[in-house]
Amino acid sequence: MPAARGGDAQKTGPTLEQVAARAGVGRGTASRVINGSPRVSERTRAAVQAAVAELGYVPNRAARALAAGSMDAIALVVPEQENRLFAEPYFSEILRGVSAELADTDKQLLLTLIRDERSRDRFTQYAAAHRVDGVLLVSVHADDPLPDLLRDVGMPAVLSGRRSPAEHVPYVDSDNLLGAQLAVEHLIGRGRRKVATITGPLDMYAARCRLAGYHEALTAAGRTGHEPGARAAAAPAHRPAAAPGGRLVAEADFTEEGGHRAMRELLERDPEVDAVFCASDVMAAGARLALRESGRDVPRDVALVGFDDSAVARHMDPPLTTVKQPIEEMGRAMVRMLLGLMGTESTPRGAPAPDGERPQLVLPTELIRRGSS
Amino acid sequence: MPAARGGDAQKTGPTLEQVAARAGVGRGTASRVINGSPRVSERTRAAVQAAVAELGYVPNRAARALAAGSMDAIALVVPEQENRLFAEPYFSEILRGVSAELADTDKQLLLTLIRDERSRDRFTQYAAAHRVDGVLLVSVHADDPLPDLLRDVGMPAVLSGRRSPAEHVPYVDSDNLLGAQLAVEHLIGRGRRKVATITGPLDMYAARCRLAGYHEALTAAGRTGHEPGARAAAAPAHRPAAAPGGRLVAEADFTEEGGHRAMRELLERDPEVDAVFCASDVMAAGARLALRESGRDVPRDVALVGFDDSAVARHMDPPLTTVKQPIEEMGRAMVRMLLGLMGTESTPRGAPAPDGERPQLVLPTELIRRGSS
DNA sequence: CCCCTATGTGGGAGCGCTCCCATGCATGCG
DNA sequence: CGCATGCATGGGAGCGCTCCCACATAGGGG
Known part of the structure; x- marks a missing residue:
């Protein structure tokens, strides 16, 4: 010492x-x-x-913090396993946004990786003792108790992405449904007749939204029977088994292997598939491999669209058309929202909250056209 | 407030x-x-x-920090532009290592992105005011004044990677030379006759080391008579005399476009090139593209090896043989070294420094064999 | 036998700051 | 002309902790 x-x-x-x-x-x-x-x-x-x-x-931050009772710092919490999964642009771009928005605030950014039960508890305790003023949670699992724990101890927190359609913790998300819709409309617009989709794990809300977007685009295109109209995000899981009117859905797990397997399955179920919307670029890479193995050319035989606009997408051959999320802006928005919450938090008595930012926010997605479609 | x-x-x-x-x-x-x-x-x-x-x-950290005069926190400083360049596994793995090593120390990890002059100055001032106990610097440019500035204000700092062979600031680096050597030896071992290399910017020390490894491997192969003559190509022998066989060196800038251009240049200079060692995976991706454009098959016509073992490498077609650095371990080592320095720092009077860790460390690299060679 | 060191302990004195009360000094009005 | 009212200001009282000095108690020499 x-x-x-x-x-x-x-x-x-x-x-x-x-x-x-x-x-x-x-x-x-x-x-x-x-x-x-x-x-x-x-x-x-x-x-x-x-x-x-x-x-x-x-x-002197320490002195200020001690005297003022606030720590002038916020924590960015990243589940370790996700760190690998989301490695791509997601994490670093969120970071960039967060950091940029924080730069003018002279709050510190504290980075915490949570790798197991022990570190989770440790962090919870840390937060409960009010050692930070707010928490940003990146890529939280649907069953992660942390958001609610933080809520219980009165620690302001913002999620990146909802855990469910009825998320009650403040969050910033992107418009997964519309993004997926754009992607599938694009495929239809290119004259594709049999558009399939490879979804993420359907117990994740983002994956469900992307699937819903697929269905809506097909319905809108009037290709199929009669789906009861605007079935929005809140729609309960669509049963792939009962896929009506030529819909081809295969569930995977956001991994490359999963995408590979799902693509093979799709080809088996319907060899005439001529387009696939994958709910992540990484799965698209897996699908690409399966297509190559089956002797199909991309985009001539089968058009491919991914989701995320990650580095993988740019490096695929041909480069992958994909749906881009405004990730950096999401980071910025998360910080703004958190700061807003923090301002409110410490005036429990009905103060006129400066609600400059809503406690939930959904940012738009955008289609990036490349060679794969 | x-x-x-x-x-x-x-x-x-x-x-x-x-x-x-x-x-x-x-x-x-x-x-x-x-x-x-x-x-x-x-x-x-x-x-x-x-x-x-x-x-x-x-x-209460604040109170402790105030009373003890130490902040119980270290800063990880990342130049913004590099953030993108090194995005791949590098940054997140360093982070993982740092975080893991710090977990038992209950020091906080403070993340600072430096995006311009202004934020650089801001951080320097912050550090000068001893608002952190130590600094980890990731991917510092050769001409970055920050390390020396920190040194001047007595702030312990550790670099990831040397800025020059005579680096005087403590650092953790990987064995770029040996890694490159392994890569080129591997190519020679696979029977390749004309091994070229695409280097990084040669004002960066890491790039120079990798080039040196290339030369050494060829020299060694020449000595053991491993390489059958054919000293045609008029390659400039940068190195000691008696270059056995022609050396084919093209300088690029670690970008994909650079790799693409360099590969075309190499093919022009010697169409019979049958192997290329690229000083980064990203450049290898560019080279791959150039090879495809020229109608060459990888690995049949030209074998390709990269450096970094990034995600790109795994997703290339065929997957890229590459040199892997123990990045996570580098992060851990940086923290250990920094903690050591911090312990020493505050006892200026000739205390028996616990030098468990040397002020410089070079970790081994490893060849990952994949389909591209 | 007493002094001197070794060891465990209690608590005063801040660390540098923010909050807030008391003060000073103009100004306005009755 | 006196007193309430306003605002800018100074400085005391901590925030919770670590450092260190003082004090006990317990030995081991001279």
Whole structure:
């Protein structure tokens, strides 16, 4: 343990006290200027700001945190396993957005990887002790108790992606349904007749939305029998078994192997498939392999569309048409939302919450056209 | 700004004082137990630990930091542009390693993206004010002043990768030279006659090492008579004389486009090239494209080897043989090294530094054989 | 026998900051 | 002309912790 007390070379930088002295004002006044309180005269403000600049003053976070009871930090929590799965652009782009939005806030970003029960408990305890002011949760599983735990201890939290259609914890999501719809409409527009889909695990809400988008696009195109109209996100799982009117659905698990297997299954069920919408780029890569093995050319014989616009998509041969989510913006929005929640949180008595941001947000998706379709 | 003072619902958890009272000891003693000081009797220790468990005590970081003068946190600094370049497994694996190693230390991991001059200065100031205890720098450019700035203000720092052969700032690197050598030896071993290389920007030390590995492997093969003559190509022998066989070197910039261009150039210079060692997987992807355009089959006509073992490598067709670095372990090692430095740092007077870890470390690389060779 | 060291312990003194109360000083009005 | 009202200001009181000094108690020499 470092011993920092006895006049070490630890130049800890100037203190508020010194700034105040330099500016010829009191500590309180200097503090007011630094925290942008309006109740300071213009003269004084200028004097203090000058002193700050001259001394290169940087507030001591620890002291501030201790005195104010807030930690001026938010945690970004990433489940370890997902780290690998979502590795692609998702994580780093979320990070970029979060970091960018936080840059002007001078809150710290604390990164926590949760790899097992133990670290989960540890973090929960940490949060319960209010060691951070808010939490961002990335790619949470439907059965993850963490969001509710945080809620119980009054820790503001924002999810990236809903866990269910009735998500009650604040979240930022992307429009999976519309994205999928765009993709399938695109395939139909290119003259494809038999459009299949490879879904993610259907116990995940995002996967269900993408499947719903597939169905809606086909229904809209009037290709099939009569699906009871605008069956939105809330629609309960569609039974692949009962796929009406030439719908070809295979469930996979967002992995490449899963996509490979699903594609083979689809080809077996209907060799005349001429287009496939995959609910992730990685699965599309697997499907691509299966198509190659079966001697089919992409896009001539079968058109392929993915989801995510990850690096894999750009590097496939041919490059993969895919649905892009505004991931960086999602990160930014999560931070804005969290800051909003944090502002509200600490005024339990019916204060006029500055609700600049709704507690839930769905951002648009976009089709990126490439060679595979 | 939240007002946390007046008896809010902010359950800040039990304090040391309360723990001490519960255990029937003084504050100082409780503190000693919690920080693992040896000068406590076994009875007392047990009592305090019991109290901690019963109360669910979690030390308040802010208070601890303020009192101890250390922040119990280290920063991981990532240059924004690199974030994209290294996106692949590199960043997330470093992160995993760092996080894993930090888990037992209960130091916080603070993530800082540096995107421009302004944020760089901001961070420098932050570090200078000792708001973190140490800094991990990922993928630093050769001309980045940050490492030296940190050094000047006495902030311990560890680099991932040297900036030059004479790097004086502590670092953890991987054995680029040997990795490259393995790759090229492998190609030669597979009976390839004309092995070319596409390098990274040669003002980067890692790129230079990989090129050196290429040369050494060819030289060694020449010495053992492994390589049958045919000294046709007028390749500039950068290295010691007597280059056995022609060397084919093209410089690129670690990008896919660069790899593409370099490969075309190589094919033009010598159409009989039958193997290429690329200093990164991404460049290999570019080279792959150029080879396809020229009607060459991989690996039949030209064998390809990359470097990094990134996702791209696995998703190429055929999957890319590549050189893998122990990235996660590098992250762990960086943390261990940094912790060591931090321990030393605060005892300037010739204390017996616990040098468990050298201030520089080079980890081994490994060849991953796949279909492309 | 007493002094001196070794060891465990209690608690004072801050760390640098924010909050808030008390103060000073103009201004407005009755 | 006096007093309420406003606002800018100074500085005390902690926030929860670590450091360290002082104090006990317990030995081992001289």
